[in-house]
Amino acid sequence: MRGMRSRPRPKLAYLEAMGAAALATLACFALDGYMSVAGLTMVxxxxxxxxxxxxxRLPAVxxxxxCVSALNYFFIPPRHTFRVEGAEYWWILAVLxxxxLVLNNLVAHLRERQDRAEQGELRAAQLHELSEALAACESIEAMARRAADWLCASLGKPAAVFLLMDDGRLQHWGVPETEPGFHxxxxxxxLEHGRPLGRGxxxxxxxxxxxxxxARRGAKGAVQVLLAGRDSPDGETLQHWMALAGQVGLRIERERAASAARSAQESARAEAARNTLLASLSHDLRxxxxxxxxxxxxxxxxSESLAPSQRERLLSNxxxxxxxLTLMADNILQMARLSQPHLQLxxxxxxxxxxxxxxxxxxxxxxxxxxxxxxxxxxxPPVKAEASLLAQAIANLVDNAVRHSGGEPLVIVTAGRSREGVFVAVRDHGQGLPETDADAIFDRYAKAGKSAGAGLGLAICKLVVQAHGGRIAARRCEPGSEFRIDLPAAQLPQELERG
Structure with missing residues (x-):
């Protein structure tokens, strides 16, 4: 694994062990005559x-x-034999x-503990890296694809992530995608038994x-890794792979739960909007x-007793x-359309x-x-918009201005450049905005006066402007009020610029 210390291959390790004993023997030949046998033993x-x-461990043994054999043969009397004369020399060889062996065992034990610690650190880093990689994905499918890529790159083996779809189908994302071995x-x-299977x-x-x-219960997906030849991972490796599979599942199930919660929340908002709309319409349509x-x-x-002027006034009413009613119906239809998630204009x-x-x-x-x-x-400059929808929003502002302008209405519609792009302002000369918060009149079903008509007109304006990436605001004037729409500038395509 990455991050572990490099070690010699087994054959080279045994050669290095013999070489170390040979070097120690050469050093003892150089020191012979200056040190006692006990001093050479330390070498x-x-x-x-x-x-x-x-x-x-074994090469060190x-x-x-x-080393003990070389000391005995070259420096323990009688030299150049393996015979030992005297208890002192037996004691020296035994102690060496x-x-x-004791120091070798202690060092090997410490090395194993360090290796396990390094492995644990590396595996924890891998889990964190996988979590960060999946957190950057925006959908369940993207998470499954990213997890398969990551597992293949990190484990060095073909890997796939399987997801159980709502209709019972199994869909998988594998690396490489053309690998025929995925099972x-x-x-x-x-998934049925909640247990891992395969080698190991x-x-x-x-x-x-x-x-x-x-997961062991209720899992909606699985991780599969293909193994070549006689490759069989050990227990610790399998535990780490289980942790990786659990991390993938945790992220995917969390995204599934969040997606279901968002859908439920959107459905609840839509249902509440429908109920409020129906309740408001049942009153205002009357x-x-x-x-x-x-x-x-x-x-x-x-009819026969009415004067022509009276009959004309009644027909006008x-x-x-x-x-x-036509305007209200148009607003209702647009409100229903704009309230849909993932609206495309x-x-x-x-x-x-x-x-x-x-x-x-x-x-x-x-x-x-x-x-x-x-x-x-x-x-x-031209603006990128849905013309009929934007025209209806401006018509709603003009209609609202006429309704609140008094006896002889005067409505001024102004358009010009702004810092963001283009603005449209609708000014009336009536009594002005209510004393409450000016932005509150754009709330859905809020009414700016007795004839506001289901409170949808200004709410429609706000939704339309937001769908076009702009903003809308209202302010008090002397006299009257002004509603202003700011639309962002968009870069013209080259064919329009040349035209």
Whole structure:
């Protein structure tokens, strides 16, 4: 694994052990005559301890035995034989061998503990790295694909992540994608029984793979690693792989739960919006419908006795109430559309002047005799918008301004450049905004006056502007009030710039 100390290969380790004993012997030949046998013994002890630190347990034992044998043969009387004369020399050889073996055992034990600590640190770092990699993904599918890539790169083996879909299908993301060895049947068995299988496990040992579910109970996915030849991971490695599989499952299940929570929250908001809308409409639709019904009844019952001017006024009332219903129906439809998640507008390059002209023409037909002035600065850049939706938002602002302008309404619609791009301002000369927070009148179903009409007009304006990436605000004027829309500038495509 990465981060572990490099060690000699087994054959080289044994050669190094013999070489260390040979070097110690050469050093003792150089020191012979200056040191006693006890001093030369320390040279061999140093060589044996050095091998214990440098080499593995068995090569260090070979070094210790070689050092004791060399000391006995070359420096213990009688020299150049393995015979030992005297208890003192027996004691020296015994102590050298015992110290070498004890120190070798202690060093090997410390080395194993250090190796386990380094392995644990490295595996913890891998778990953290995998968690960070999955946290950057925005969907379950992206997480599964990223996890397969990461496992293949980190383990150096083909790996796949399987997910159990809602319809019972198993979908997998594997690296390499064309690997034919990924085994779907083993994944289903593993998910059903909640146990790992394959090499190193109690089940399906003959399969050239390892497969484990995300969790022992209720898992909706699994990790599979393909193993080549006779490759069989040990117990600690399998435990680490289980932890990696659990980390993948934890992230994916957390994203699934968050996605389900978001869907439930969106459904709850949509249901609440529908209920509030229906409750509001059941009240506000009665006013224009009652007006139409009462006026029509009057015309039917008193048609012959009514003067032409009275009959014209009653017909005009029916027409105005019907137009109110039409506007309300348009707002209801747009409110339902804009409340849908993942809304996609039909955006095109549009002329601001043409959009304002369409909205003003619609309101002039709605409010006959009302003065609606357009003041559009020359040379405005086109905006990317859904023209009908933006025109309806501006028409709602004009309609709101006419309703609150008093006896002889005057509405001024201004368009020009702003820091962000383009602005559109609708100014009336009525009584002005209420004393409450000006931004509150854009809340859904809030009413700015008695004739606000289900409180949808200004809420529609806010939703439309936000869908176009802009913002809307209201401010008090003397007299009246002003509603301003700021739309962001967008870069024109090259064909429009050349045109």
């Amino acid at each position: 061999y002890l140093v060589a044996s301890v050095a091998c214990a630190f440098r080499l593995g 070979v070094a210790a035995v070689s 061998l015992a110290l070498s 779907e049947a083993s994944v289903r068995w593993s 496990c109690d089940d399906w040992r003959d399969l050239p793979l390892w497969c484990a579910p995300f 006013t224009p419908l009652a007006g139409i019904e009462g006026t029509a009844s009057t015309l039917r019952a008193q 029916i027409e105005n109430e019907a137009r109110d 039909r955006m095109e390059w549009e002329s601001v002047e043409e959009v304002l002209g369409a909205a003003a023409a619609r309101m002039r037909r709605r409010w006959d005799g009302t003065r609606i002035q357009l003041r559009v600065a020359p040379g405005l």
